[in-house]
Amino acid sequence: MIESVTEKTASISLPSHDVQVKLLGVPEILVNDQPVPLRGETARRVLCHLLLASPRVIPNQRLIESVWGGEEPDSAMEQIRKIVSKLRRELPGGRELISTELGGYRITLEPEQLDVTVWTNAIQNVRQLLDTGENHAAFVKLSLALDLWRGPALDGLDGQPFANEAVALHEERLNALETWCRLALKELPISAVIAKIRREISQHPLQERLWDILMRLLADNGRPLDALNEYSNMRKVLAQSLGVTPSPRLQDTYRKLEIAVGGAPAPPAPTVPRQATHRMNTSPHTSKMPAWIKQLLRGQEPNPAYVSDQYWNILHRNQAMDRWFPWLEGPQANIMKWALTEPSARSVLGDWEDHAAVHIGMINRALKENPGDAGLRSLNASLMQADSIPSAVKDQAVDIATRKGRSYTLRLPHITPEPITVVSHVLTPHGSSDLRVVIFTSPQEAIA
Structure with missing residues (x-):
């Protein structure tokens, strides 16, 4: 993403050997950089739930809820045992990786083996660097952390606990992206920053917050008319995809921009009598x-x-x-x-x-x-x-x-x-x- 910076800096990366787990995108497990196929949706859900909790113990009932969503069969506990046994056989080193605990199971990984943990630690490190005024180092670290994402977190896993975990991770990523933009304006040409946000919007066109970031970038850098045009684009996308209008906050931003460029403020789009x-x-x-x-x-x-x-x-x-x-x-x-x-x-x-x-x-x-x-x-x-x-x-x-x-x-x-x-x-x-x-x-x- 930021080749000119990352080539000269120690990268954030998962180890190139042993087990690597990637959840910031479609869930994937690699051993010596080779993907390990996971057969069976129930086994995949149990494994990902254990991975998200690592190194904490997940109670059996939580695993049952994750697989069957409250409509478990009478044999649910026995099936969980069989699934864990299957995972231990199929994963290299699975017997050491997955341990049986009182009332549940645990997966133990080193922090650098799980991309979610690498991401979380990197964000904490960025905050520390910003607190001490080391903005360039924070920008480099944050750029590399954002590169860990290969798509929506836990892509393809629905229901609990995955949807809520994905939301929390996504919110953290959006916060990080806003911080990245602020730092990037001092490190990169404005065109490169705007191009990155446009790529993000092309991948997530219903994310109002991304449109808001783009509008503010354009307006703050002397391009209010372009910002107004992006609002119009966003309004069309929301109307066609969801049948809704932009949020009141963005409508207010739009009206202020119109006033700033000398036009009459646009009235808010009413949706109820x-x-x-x-x-x-x-x-x-x-x-x-x-x-x-x-x-x-x-x-x-x-x-x-x-x-x-x-x-x-x-x-x-x-x-x-x-x-x-x-x-x-x-x-x-x-x-x-x-x-x-x-x-x-x-x-x-x-x-x-x-x-x-x-x-x-x-x-x-x-x-x-x-x-x-x-x-x-x-x-x-x-x-x-x-x-x-x-x-x-x-x-x-x-x-x-x-x-x-x-x-x-x-x-x-x-x-x-x-x-x-x-x-x-x-x-x-x-x-x-x-x-x-x-x-x-x-x-x-x-x-x-």
């Missing part, structure tokens, strides 16, 4: 969010988390929430209105009609408990009048006694090409019964 975008600013907590709640949300990274009031207005969110759900940015964000009326929600929420029925049931329950609440009545009226909600869905509202955490699937191609299974955890802070803290985790995770 005006009456359905009104926000009930009745919560007293908007400007008085307890500091501990903000800290709790930050502590959930890289998992999304947010706080809403009793009308489902989003009062505070962490950065992961912004990245996962860019449609819910800004002071007017309302989770209920987005889920029920926005076209992007139909693309994001798997089994959208089931989601809609649950959300309407949540509103009905809130009205039963607070029949005189004008804000709830107004919200319900605006949603029931929305043409975007089919009558059949309104008639199938789920009768729920409480809002409990539940598992469902998200489709976020701007984050990862694979569907993501999440569990939503809903907490009510002590002394603030009108606030809801919502945290998304993978099915295997506990709340921090």
Whole structure:
């Protein structure tokens, strides 16, 4: 990627002998640089789960969930034993590589044998170099670290735990790429930096964040008209592929760019009727969010988390929430209105009609408990009048006694090409019964 730099610098590389494991792309195991064929999807899933956890022990139940996703046969444990025995036979040195532990199994690798570990260590080293002002060394190290990626992490593995692991790795890579651009502007011609981001976009055209990086690069280097043109290109891609408009943040960037070049600001593209975008600013907590709640949300990274009031207005969110759900940015964000009326929600929420029925049931329950609440009545009226909600869905509202955490699937191609299974955890802070803290985790995770 950066030949003029990397030729003169000790490279980040996996050893050229013994076992090498590559997960930053299509999973691959090499022995003496020769790929080892892995026969059987179940064996592949078990092995990759063990590799991701290395050197930690993976409990048997986690391996069972990884293979069968909660629908395991009665013979699941026996099948896991057979799969591990098969891996030990097929992998060179497999008996020493995979050990049996109390209640599970472990793969033990040297840090330099697993590209994910090499990547993670390199990113930590880059942060240390930046903290000490060694920007050139950080640029070189980061360039080499990015070269470890051969495609989407864990490419071809869907379901748990792979989708969520891939998301976390991908988010880290995007952060690293932004840092690389900032450093590269002092090391390389601007044309080379822009060319790299364009290549990234060609491979991941639904990644809004890449388009945002490109627009900022162009605008900051005296090419605002080119930045506006890229916004138009992105808008077409999103509309044709997902049927959605750019996030409010990028729409705002676009309007500022238009003003900067002397044109009239473009109005935001509405996706719901005006009456359905009104926000009930009745919560007293908007400007008085307890500091501990903000800290709790930050502590959930890289998992999304947010706080809403009793009308489902989003009062505070962490950065992961912004990245996962860019449609819910800004002071007017309302989770209920987005889920029920926005076209992007139909693309994001798997089994959208089931989601809609649950959300309407949540509103009905809130009205039963607070029949005189004008804000709830107004919200319900605006949603029931929305043409975007089919009558059949309104008639199938789920009768729920409480809002409990539940598992469902998200489709976020701007984050990862694979569907993501999440569990939503809903907490009510002590002394603030009108606030809801919502945290998304993978099915295997506990709340921090």
